[in-house]
Amino acid sequence: xxxxxxxxxxxxxxxxxxxxxxxxxxxxxxxxxxxxxxxxxxxxxxxxxxxxxxxxxxxxxxxxxxxxxxxxxxxxxxxxxxxxxxxxxxxxxxxxxxxxxxxxxxxxxxxxxxxxxxxxxxxxxxxxxxxxxxxxxxxxxxxxxxxxxxxxxxxxxxxxxxxxxxxxxxxxxxxxxxxxxxxxxxxxxxxxxxxxxxxxxxxxxxxxxxxxxxxxxxxxxxxxxxxxxxxxxxxxxxxxxxxxxxxxxxxxxxxxxxxxxxxxxxxxxxxxxxxxxxxxxxxxxxxxxxxxxxxxxxxxxxxxxxxxxxxxxxxxxxxxxxxxxxxxxxxxxxxxxxxxxxxxxxxxxxxxxxxxxxxxxxxxxxxxxxxxxxxxxxxxxxxxxxxxxxxxxx
Amino acid sequence: xxxxxxxxxxxxxxxxxxxxxxxxxxxxxxxxxxxxxxxxxxxxxxxxxxxxxxxxxxxxxxxxxxxxxxxxxxxxxxxxxxxxxxxxxxxxxxxxxxxxxxxxxxxxxxxxxxxxxxxxxxxxxxxxxxxxxxxxxxxxxxxxxxxxxxxxxxxxxxxxxxxxxxxxxxxxxxxxxxxxxxxxxxxxxxxxxxxxxxxxxxxxxxxxxxxxxxxxxxxxxxxxxxxxxxxxxxxxxxxxxxxxxxxxxxxxxxxxxxxxxxxxxxxxxxxxxxxxxxxxxxxxxxxxxxxxxxxxxxxxxxxxxxxxxxxxxxxxxxxxxxxxxxxxxxxxxxxxxxxxxxxxxxxxxxxxxxxxxxxxxxxxxxxxxxxxxxxxxxxxxxxxxxxxxxxxxx
Numbered sequence: 001x002x003x004x005x006x007x008x009x010x011x012x013x014x015x016x017x018x019x020x021x022x023x024x025x026x027x028x029x030x031x032x033x034x035x036x037x038x039x040x041x042x043x044x045x046x047x048x049x050x051x052x053x054x055x056x057x058x059x060x061x062x063x064x065x066x067x068x069x070x071x072x073x074x075x076x077x078x079x080x081x082x083x084x085x086x087x088x089x090x091x092x093x094x095x096x097x098x099x100x101x102x103x104x105x106x107x108x109x110x111x112x113x114x115x116x117x118x119x120x121x122x123x124x125x126x127x128x129x130x131x132x133x134x135x136x137x138x139x140x141x142x143x144x145x146x147x148x149x150x151x152x153x154x155x156x157x158x159x160x161x162x163x164x165x166x167x168x169x170x171x172x173x174x175x176x177x178x179x180x181x182x183x184x185x186x187x188x189x190x191x192x193x194x195x196x197x198x199x200x201x202x203x204x205x206x207x208x209x210x211x212x213x214x215x216x217x218x219x220x221x222x223x224x225x226x227x228x229x230x231x232x233x234x235x236x237x238x239x240x241x242x243x244x245x246x247x248x249x250x251x252x253x254x255x256x257x258x259x260x261x262x263x264x265x266x267x268x269x270x271x272x273x274x275x276x277x278x279x280x281x282x283x284x285x286x287x288x289x290x291x292x293x294x295x296x297x298x299x300x301x302x303x304x305x306x307x308x309x310x311x312x313x314x315x316x317x318x319x320x321x322x323x324x325x326x327x328x329x330x331x332x333x334x335x336x337x338x339x340x341x342x343x344x345x346x347x348x349x350x351x352x353x354x355x356x357x358x359x360x361x362x363x364x365x366x367x368x369x370x371x372x373x374x375x376x377x378x379x380x381x382x383x384x385x386x387x388x389x390x391x392x393x394x
Numbered sequence: 395x396x397x398x399x400x401x402x403x404x405x406x407x408x409x410x411x412x413x414x415x416x417x418x419x420x421x422x423x424x425x426x427x428x429x430x431x432x433x434x435x436x437x438x439x440x441x442x443x444x445x446x447x448x449x450x451x452x453x454x455x456x457x458x459x460x461x462x463x464x465x466x467x468x469x470x471x472x473x474x475x476x477x478x479x480x481x482x483x484x485x486x487x488x489x490x491x492x493x494x495x496x497x498x499x500x501x502x503x504x505x506x507x508x509x510x511x512x513x514x515x516x517x518x519x520x521x522x523x524x525x526x527x528x529x530x531x532x533x534x535x536x537x538x539x540x541x542x543x544x545x546x547x548x549x550x551x552x553x554x555x556x557x558x559x560x561x562x563x564x565x566x567x568x569x570x571x572x573x574x575x576x577x578x579x580x581x582x583x584x585x586x587x588x589x590x591x592x593x594x595x596x597x598x599x600x601x602x603x604x605x606x607x608x609x610x611x612x613x614x615x616x617x618x619x620x621x622x623x624x625x626x627x628x629x630x631x632x633x634x635x636x637x638x639x640x641x642x643x644x645x646x647x648x649x650x651x652x653x654x655x656x657x658x659x660x661x662x663x664x665x666x667x668x669x670x671x672x673x674x675x676x677x678x679x680x681x682x683x684x685x686x687x688x689x690x691x692x693x694x695x696x697x698x699x700x701x702x703x704x705x706x707x708x709x710x711x712x713x714x715x716x717x718x719x720x721x722x723x724x725x726x727x728x729x730x731x732x733x734x735x736x737x738x739x740x741x742x743x744x745x746x747x748x749x750x751x752x753x754x755x756x757x758x759x760x761x762x763x764x765x766x767x768x769x770x771x772x773x774x775x776x777x778x779x780x781x782x783x784x785x786x787x788x
Contacts, residue, residue: 043711043719073707073719075736108704109737172691172708213690215705216712296607296690296775297566297783304784310502311609313467314566317437318610325437325467342469343503381690386777389691390698 001151002130003162005029005227006185009127010135013120015113016068016106023117024136025089025124026063026183031099032225034060035196037203039220045072046082047102048221054098058192061099063183063223064089067140067168071104071112072218081112088117092125103181105142105168105219133185137166140181143388144170148260154249156242157233161188163249167257171266171389173212174294182207182222182257188246189228190235197238198247199224206254210377212265213385214294224250262377267384270302271377275364279372284321288365289376291319299381302361307352309337312363323367331364332356395545396524397556399423399621400579403521404529407514409507410462410500417511418530419483419518420457420577425493426619428454429590431597433614439466440476441496442615448492452586455493457577457617458483461534461562463500463507466612475506482511486519497575499536499562499613527579531560534575537782538564542654548643550636551627555582557643561651565660565783567606568688576601576616576651582640583622584629591632592641593618600648604771606659607779608688618644656771661778664696665771669758673766678715682759683770685713693775696755701746703731706757717761725758726750 006028013023036055038048054060064085071078082102090097104112137147148169153162167182190198203222235242263271274293279285292298295315301308309330317325330338332352337344355361400422407417430449432442448454458479465472476496484491498506531541542563547556561576584592597616629636657665668687673679686692689709695702703724711719724732726746731738749755 039711041708041711042713042715042717043707070704073704073732073735073737075720075734077736108708109732172705174712215689215691215708218704218708218711295609296779297609300780300783303780306784308501310464310467310612311566313437314435314502314612315609317433317435317612318568319436321436323436326469338467338503340469341467342471343467381780383777383780385690386694386697386775386780389694390700 268379
């Protein structure tokens with residue numbers, strides 16, 4: 001798949017490691033309507049500070065992204081380096097410097113290797129082509145074991161609108177308003193306010209519902225660029241039928257990417273959906289689901305394929321949400337293992353044990369207090385998670 | 395050490411496993427002034443419900459405690475079983491049933507084996523003796539690798555006041571108003587209000603500052619019984635000099651027990667003190683310290699002996715507390731590895747790497763925003779934590 005007007009490139013610039021793709025560029029021939037969401041951490045990496053300022057104009061033409069160095073907690077020098085690499089890209093691309101969005105992922109606290117950008121920039125820009133989107137998706141991987149791209153198209157007003165998207169992420173994943181890096185390009189004709197609204201809502205329903213280890217990154221960001229080449233009727237009103245179509249397609253894509261991130265969670269062997277229903281409010285359902293999805297004891301039990309629902313209800317109990325434990329039902333897939341707060345049958349427990357051997361598992365909780373319902377997606381907690389993270393920087 | 399008027403006993407009752415101590419009894423010859431703190435989880439185990447009601451009278455004479463079964467999430471049958479075993483103890487001890495405090499630890503969701511209590515009770519009560527406090531400490535162990543007891547004595551008004559205390563706990567440890575089981579006996583002469591106040595303050599400064607895995611149990615409880623035999627001047631006013639002496643001694647003991655729990659955290663190889671100073675408020679310092687102490691990424695880095703301060707500052711960033719990352723200093727023991735938000739020197743990083751080989755490590759953060767200061771105690775996150783918790787019920 002390709003989207004007219006966009007091209008991409010990736011090279012092995014040697015930013016941290018030798019001979020692996022680590023520098024990527026996504027380029028739009030004309031300024032594209034661009035929206036972004038960024039980490040809510042108090043600690044925000046330098047490139048995100050630059051991006052947020054530049055995005056006030058609602059337009060961008062390039063995304064320059066590197067792995068190997070997060071450029072977070074790097075002080076004035078980190079900011080200077082950001083501006084330096086953005087200038088290098090703008091000069092070579094012959095575009096305005098403010099049209100460059102920057103993105104970085106990797107180790108926190110190390111300075112960016114500007115020399116590597118300088119040396120690589122001619123090759124990078126000269127390599128721009130419509131087929132290299134996948135190469136960029138590879139260049140942004142860190143502990144990811146596979147690259148993550150999706151594409152979609154839909155009809156709006158008789159015109160085909162296309163999307164391509166990529167993401168990376170495997171550890172330090174509990175996005176809050178954003179996730180580890182994700183980039184979307186589309187030829188939709190859409191206003192900035194409408195694009196921004198669609199992105200925020202889609203991210204909230206997808207990336208903001210996943211967790212690998214409960215840690216929110218300093219570099220989380222999602223960007224979407226829309227160049228308008230599809231020639232669809234201008235989407236100029238939030239919640240109009242066309243906007244709803246656009247948003248739903250975007251949400252569907254981001255959901256697929258979000259699931260890819262959880263499935264590729266560091267050391268993960270299982271994808272677990274934690275669904276909490278019957279809460280007094282949706283926010284309370286989310287709070288309980290998040291607490292269960294982040295519990296180390298719940299996650300290690302899943303790794304051990306142990307239907308240890310006691311840990312699930314214990315995590316619910318400390319979530320800070322009031323509920324009546326004597327009304328709680330817990331299901332593993334379709335098997336009700338707990339009814340009104342107590343274990344059902346040994347047959348149910350045995351059946352749940354079988355379900356836990358699967359790669360994808362639904363844990364559904366019914367509080368029977370109201371109609372609030374939410375889902376959070378997580379993975380199990382394995383020996384490999386510890387191995388990966390004990391050795392990450394060595 | 396022994397405390398006049400108290401005796402203890404422990405037996406292997408076969409509640410879950412064969413031939414290991416699993417049922418304990420602590421007995422006071424006369425009704426002792428007794429105070430307790432209990433889990434703040436919404437899911438409260440049956441024995442704690444009984445205890446809280448009975449403790450309204452401020453007196454107790456016996457603590458009956460079992461391991462192997464938490465008697466949590468066991469519904470009406472679980473409550474019936476609680477009352478049954480408490481009756482068995484009261485009858486054999488010939489005391490009022492309301493004078494028995496109950497405590498359980500083990501797997502959540504399984505019913506109590508009342509028959510084992512019935513069979514074992516005569517042997518248990520007949521075995522009461524002043525030397526068996528250590529045996530009870532052994533009987534309450536689950537994944538603990540060592541038993542945890544401490545004792546102290548101090549002078550109050552020319553009289554020697556003695557304390558003995560035990561605790562258990564290794565996983566599902568992030569106590570909130572209480573911890574996994576801890577019991578204290580003393581011969582101090584003290585009023586209920588004064589005892590209660592001293593216990594709450596001491597627990598808040600000790601057990602409520604530790605975490606192994608961020609999971610709060612359904613069965614957390616701390617009980618203290620004071621029989622008055624020391625004959626010290628009656629401690630009848632909160633914050634009086636004698637009350638302050640008593641409280642400080644109690645806090646010192648509980649701190650020692652709390653540290654024993656963290657050091658014996660499931661799979662732990664290191665004891666880490668996370669100290670946050672310079673916060674605008676004490677509560678904010680605590681919130682940041684807790685977030686860092688519970689971060690899986692921080693804890694696995696410690697296991698890997700990697701001075702990965704980027705994970706510390708990333709965890710701080712998602713704590714929900716506002717601070718200026720450009721003012722943050724981070725120390726490993728006395729080595730300043732981060733100054734004003736950026737790495738200091740490669741020599742400092744190398745020195746921090748050496749410090750991380752130690753068994754006890756201080757991580758100190760200075761926010762330079764105010765005078766709020768707090769400490770939280772945690773352990774590293776090892777391969778063995780996952781092994782233990784993937785296999786716990788099998």
